[in-house]
Amino acid sequence: MTGLLLGAAQQVLDSQPFCGLVGARITEFGDGAAVLEIDVREELTQQNGFLHGGVLSYAADNALTFAAGTTLGPAVLTGGFSIQYIRPAAGRTLTARAEVVHTGRRQAVARCDLYIVDDEGAETLCAVAQGTVLSARPT
Known part of the structure; x- marks a missing residue:
């Protein structure tokens, strides 16, 4: 089941033209x-x-x-977020790990840690973010 969810999430990401410009991919999705x-x-x-x-x-x-879409459903929009840059990101891959900290009926609050991965696979925290995501379901 998780593989199906991940594939569907990647299809949504691929449907966003800007994501193709940066070469983003979803590597984990669910729960x-x-x-x-x-x-x-x-x-x-x-x-x-x-x-x-x-x-x-x-x-x-x-x-x-x-x-947040894993808890609110697929029709979601960013309500707002803040990001704090901790150190410059220089490395091979950027990894953004987000998790929901609270979900209500129409919105969720999530946090994200952003790591830069070097050539040896070591991760260094370079930024943290927190945001509110809104359900876009009709009321």
């Missing part, structure tokens, strides 16, 4: 959690060679929303 990964490429970096903050923000936004 109030989601993991989104992006391989670091030169065109995703800023002038100092670090992964652009907008890419981290995008990853947090989508991971938060996908995690």
Whole structure:
């Protein structure tokens, strides 16, 4: 069952043209959690060679929303989120791990830890985010 959920989540991600530009993929999805990964490429970096903050923000936004979608259902929208950058992201892969901390009838609150993975596979926390995701179901 989890593989079916993951495949459906990846189809939703693939239907968003911007996701294709950054090369995002869902690697875990279900039970109030989601993991989104992006391989670091030169065109995703800023002038100092670090992964652009907008890419981290995008990853947090989508991971938060996908995690909340596991508890609210598939029709969800970001209500808002905040992100704190801890250190510059330089490495091979960005991993955004989100989990729901509370779900109500029409909204969920989730948090996301963003890690940069180096060539040896070591993870370093580079940002944290928290957000509110809203159900887009008609009332």
